Amino acid sequence: MSKLHITSLSKHFDHQPVLQNLSLQVEEGEFVSILGPSGSGKTTLFHLIGGMMEPEEGSIVLDGEKINGKRGSISYMPQDHALLPWRTVLGNVILGQEIHGRKDEARAKEWIVRAGLSGYEGAYPDELSGGMKQRVAFIRALMSPQSLLCLDEPFSSLDEFTRLDMQKWLMDIWEDDKRSVLFITHNIDEALFLSDRIIVLSGKPSNVQKEFRLPYPRPRDEKMILSKEFLQHKKEIFRELTKHVQHD
Structure with a gap:
């Protein structure tokens, strides 16, 4: 299992800041989802963690080793099955x-x-x-x-019913494997159903604006989606995301 610690990460394209002073961590066996407005640099963050590009500032440390610009340290699943x-x-x-x-x-x-x-x-x-x-x-x-999985909206192209089936299947498999996961999604329900913790990014230049630690026990039951607690968390996250969209 892996521990990922990202500290004060900044990345620019054509002198325009995309990520600025971003810090986050994923603990051993933790499932962490990232939500944020379109264009907030979520996929850029994965490319930085995967060593496909390097940050202007900050450090990416996996299991005590700095991996800035180093490829092959993570297992990466893109939006397209590839x-x-x-x-x-x-x-x-x-x-x-x-x-x-x-x-x-x-x-x-x-x-x-x-x-x-x-x-x-x-x-x-x-x-x-x-x-x-x-x-x-x-x-x-x-x-x-690699013991860290970075999953970039892997179910975004699926219809709603197939997507729910895939979420349940992913949970069943992950419960046995318990690898550390960093998961990008635009779907609040999906993030709530899958995650131990949700990180909400701001608009550009992006940093971590809020974290939600989720109390739901595992294994997860799809009935939780209709619970008052689930709906309350959904409202709070939606308000947070809408606030950042309005600021862009």
């Missing part, structure tokens, strides 16, 4: 391991079965539904050796 069309389900699942010089097909097949994809090991992405593709992409992220 499956390779010429590789089978099994081939896509073990891709992350192959990149790191490892290959455990037996374990990969176990995860495929757990994902409800038994019999699809030899199928190609264009033979799968949207939800099935997202499951393959998530298993690939789990199979990668």
